[in-house]
Amino acid sequence: MLLDVTNTREMLQAILSSIDEGIHVINNEGITVFYNEIASKHDGVPVEDVLGYHLLDVFPTFSKETSTLLKVIQSGEPIYNQHQRYPNAKGNLITTVNTTLPIVVGGQVVGAVEIAKDFTKIQQLSWKLLDLEARVKGATSSDHPKEYENGTNFRMNDILTKNDAFLKVKEMAVKASKSTSSIIVYGETGTGKELLVQAIHNASDRMDQSFIAQNCAAIPSTLLESILFGTAKGSYTGAVDRPGLFELADGGTLFLDELNSMPLDTQAKLLRVLQNGKIRRVGSTSEKSVDVRVIVAMNEHPKVCIENGTLRKDLYYRLNVIFLNIPPLRDRKEDLSLLMDHFIQRYNFKFGKLVIRVSDEVKELFNEYHWPGNVRELEHAIESALNVINEDTLTLEHIPIHFIEASDPFHEGDSIPSLRKAISDTEEKWIHKALDATDGNIQRAAKLLKIPRQTLQYKLSKMNEKHTAEN
Incomplete structure (x- = not known):
């Protein structure tokens, strides 16, 4: 026998309520139409105080710019694995990882659903373990340790x-x-x-x-x-x-x-x-x-x-x-978008921002840039941008000015670049490429460059003196 609509709706609500993750659904007007008990525990707000009310009326600390649910309603684009740390209505510090998806019916966005996984207890346990380790070793532990027990940060x-x-x-x-x-x-x-x-x-x-x-x-x-x-x-x-x-x-x-x-x-x-x-x-x-x-x-x-x-x-x-x-970033441009997404997610969480996209102009600029500072320079560029941004899209106006200037050697207010410097930089680039291609063999690199070995050694010594002076 087929289930009627009422029974189907009740079964769906029972299933959603039993899932061990916070689920919050709003319609395209921002009104909450579903809010399970897990979400209620996260936020410290009773279910009945949320259902049927506008999101911003219940959670006034959010705005159209900072609410992931309202952002998805507006953009129609999903937001994956957004880290959030916030004090709930009871004053408890909550750490969650949220995925927010648009609900599309007939080609139209009719609402949004957010699934939130609570990592608060896991993080608190990790901090307690690290604090215990620090006390055993006689070290001082910070409130939010970043290191593994052996003093490292990365795997x-x-x-x-x-x-x-x-x-x-x-x-x-x-x-x-x-x-x-x-x-x-x-x-x-x-x-x-x-x-x-x-x-x-x-x-x-x-x-x-x-x-x-x-x-x-x-x-x-x-x-x-x-x-x-x-x-x-x-x-x-x-x-x-x-x-x-x-x-x-x-x-x-x-x-x-x-x-x-x-x-x-x-x-x-x-x-x-x-x-x-x-x-x-x-x-x-x-x-x-x-x-x-x-x-x-x-x-x-x-x-x-x-x-x-x-x-x-x-x-x-x-x-x-x-x-x-390790190859330099300029030789692995396919990693740019991957690294940008990673750093944007990191600084979204750190600065409480909600950047979800990067403009084509920024992508083109970064793709053409030489990246002398490699991945560290890219991270600092993203960190700088997220310090000043208030929108959800990273554009050229948020990028540090030296990136813009580097992309245009004839930018306003600057003189024509030195031909000698341009030649020197190009020469250094090809010397590095020749050394990489020959695994650092001076003799073979000189043959590739079609210059005497002594000439290459002289140029290398000058390059070393220049870099020593710059540092």
């Missing part, structure tokens, strides 16, 4: 790419995580070298142990040795027994960024540790065994650094068991 699924070359790097990184061999990660500034290194650590058997990172360029050369290997009491005035990074990373991973900034004599001591697995604190006569996986990163090709005399050749060959080359 393999945080590496977003559709680029074939980067996917191969990611695949190799997964395989490399299963070994204990040393790794060199090469990539321009802002490509995500530390993100990849942290992901390798978290995919390895060492993930429950410490991850220690040190930028070798950030520490004066006179201090770097004692920071790496520790100090013995009395080794110099005021010196105390203090473990270095190798001891702190024992059993885990030590990540050394900008290795070519490390003094050559310290590189020699690092090589000795890698060969025998023992460290000696500064001023001590005894050695201590350590089990540390060393991963290094460089934003200049290692072979160029060897030619320039900033990297020991023997250390390079000892470290270069696995070599991972």
Whole structure:
């Protein structure tokens, strides 16, 4: 026997009410036509106070610009996985992930439905676990910790790419995580070298142990040795027994960024540790065994650094068991939309914004831009835009002005760019391409460029001097 309309409606309401997610449905006038008990618990408002009323009358903190339901009614476009954190009517801080969909009948938008998953308890439990871990270690924990227990932020699924070359790097990184061999990660500034290194650590058997990172360029050369290997009491005035990074990373991973900034004599001591697995604190006569996986990163090709005399050749060959080359963003433009969506979602949540689309003009601008700062520059551009935007569409007016100026070398108020600079930038671009194509081999790169080897070495030294001066 066929069910009548009334029974069908009652069954549908019973099904929707039993789902363990908040469901809120409004018609095209903004009136609530369905609101289940789970949604009521999220918002701290009784069902009867919501049904039949306009959304903004019940939730006055929202507006047409900030309400996802009203936004979907207006645009007819769905909004997926929108993070929200808000105090409900009872003053409790609620964290949800919402998906809002238009209801279309006969080609017309007749309403919208929002499905909200409550992550409040999960997040609170995570914070409590991290607070407990911090207390055990004697550290200070923030209200909203971002790190995993081992001090890292990223895992393999945080590496977003559709680029074939980067996917191969990611695949190799997964395989490399299963070994204990040393790794060199090469990539321009802002490509995500530390993100990849942290992901390798978290995919390895060492993930429950410490991850220690040190930028070798950030520490004066006179201090770097004692920071790496520790100090013995009395080794110099005021010196105390203090473990270095190798001891702190024992059993885990030590990540050394900008290795070519490390003094050559310290590189020699690092090589000795890698060969025998023992460290000696500064001023001590005894050695201590350590089990540390060393991963290094460089934003200049290692072979160029060897030619320039900033990297020991023997250390390079000892470290270069696995070599991972992260492609720059300009060579993987297919990742732009993926990364833009990711950063927009992140800063929507952080700033309480509701940006759901990017204009074609912005997409074209970003696609043509050279991205010297790579993914980090893209993230900062999105963060900057979402600081000033009040609409739901990201347009050129929200983009930092230097992007607009870079796309037009003859913009108003600027002089014609220097021909010498344009030639120098083009020359540098092709030198980098030749080095990438020959895996940093100076001789082969010179042949590709059809210039003498000595000429290429001279140009590389000048490029290095220029970048050092800029930094």
